[in-house]
Amino acid sequence: MYSLADPAPAGPVAMLRHALADCGRHIPEVLDSAVGTNRTEVPLHLVWEHAYESPAAYRRYMVHPFHASVIDRFVLADSPERVTGHNDLGLGLFGYTCPGSDYYLADGIRRLVLLDLREATAGEVAAIGGLAATTAGPAVSVFAPNTMAATWFDGETPVGGTPEWTHLWEQGFEDDAALEDHLGRDGAAAEAERTGWRSVPGVSRAIELRYRIEPGWGYGRARD
Amino acid sequence: MIYIVDRVQVAPADVPAYLQALSDSAHPVLTEAGLELESCRATAGDLGLDVDVEVVWRVESFEVWNEVRRDLVRHPGWRAWAHRAEGLRRGGSRRFMFPVDLPVGG
Structure with a gap:
């Protein structure tokens, strides 16, 4: 869950959204990528939901070049291309374990x-x-x-x-x-x-x- | 070896402050985390344009980078550096680059 900078340049934000949505194409361990734009007043603007088969799969994502080179380009605090911002909610990564794809929502x-x-x-x-x-x-x-x-x-x-x-x-x-x-x-x-x-x-x-x-x-x- | 190439645009008047921030905010924190400084270059400051400052860090592999990243995001000095830099630059880019063979001659 990302807060976006204010202002956040539209082009790079679109590139970040595309990178997140497209992540599974580059990192096979990333499953069920979907993005969304939050509609509530909570200052978290962009949500990326996705899944991993196991902690080992997650670790392969963490060291994958696409993660470092593309996704982090837009989100890491000291990156010159960062488009995300700070929030006081103490929120960023949120995740849980489940036996299957319990979260799956084809549309809606x-x-x-x-x-x-x-x-x-x-x-x-x-x-x-x-x-x-x-x-x-x-x-x-x-x-x-x-x-x-x-x-x-x-x-x-x-x-x-x-x-x-x-x-x-x-x-x-x-x-x-x-x-x-x-x-x-x-x-x-x-x-x-x-x-x-x-x-x-x-x-x-x-x-x-x-x-x-x-x-x-x-x-x-x-x-x- | 991986080269992390940060290229930022800074107003000419802000170049000394940016270099100072690199020197006393970024360098101690990033080298402590495991990055090595490869080079730092800048375009001329009297062209009537923003100055491009290019800083290149090197790290052995993406596995090592992941550990560096872990240590950086937990380091309060890294966030201070990020905040300081954000206030001085007008734009920029970050690329992870690798040496490539360039066939020249014969």
Whole structure:
């Protein structure tokens, strides 16, 4: 998730979007690349979602020339061509493990609810997970801890402390109408969503991102 | 060997400040992380144009670069360098380059 510089030059931003969407063509270990433009007021503007088969696959991405030469050209803080900017949210990389391509949404609207559950008890975290698991509506619904933020170097070894945003509820909807229908429903989850999660025990902060999935090269390949 | 070539455009009046930032912000942090300074060159400052400053760093491989990168992004001095440079340059580029054989003569 990237904040863009203000102003960010349109041409290089388009090149970054293309590089991210096209990444799997150059780095076979990168699966299901898709990009999206966040529609909420959260100052994260560009989202790149993608997957890896394993930590070993992630490590091959990390040392791939395309990563260093092209993607980092636009995002690394000291690169003269950087088009991304700083944000005070403590957010950049967010990731989790899942047994299959649980996240897959062929087309439609992605909604990410990022939660700060650092003060939550194990029971409160479980209760929120239960809320997500029993909510009808989203075509995709994954509640998971943010394991990648602290293990970004090799996908396994902690290189930082507990991330500020500890959990994610990733949702997918067929279209905007389905998303609005979900938010308008009765029930504990919808109520929590409508109140910005302030009423839910254990939630210190919550933010939301929404974007239309823009599938990149090879999107869906992980399901073949 | 990989050569990381940063070429930036700087207003003539800002060239001394940019070189100073390279010297006391970038060089200590980047060399500590494992990069080696290959060269630093600039175009003339009296052409009525921005000055191009080209700095070339070298690193053994992308595997080593990945470790350098890990150490840089965790180093507060690196972010300070990035912020300082951003305020001085007007544009630029970064390329990872490699020696190539150039068949010349016979």
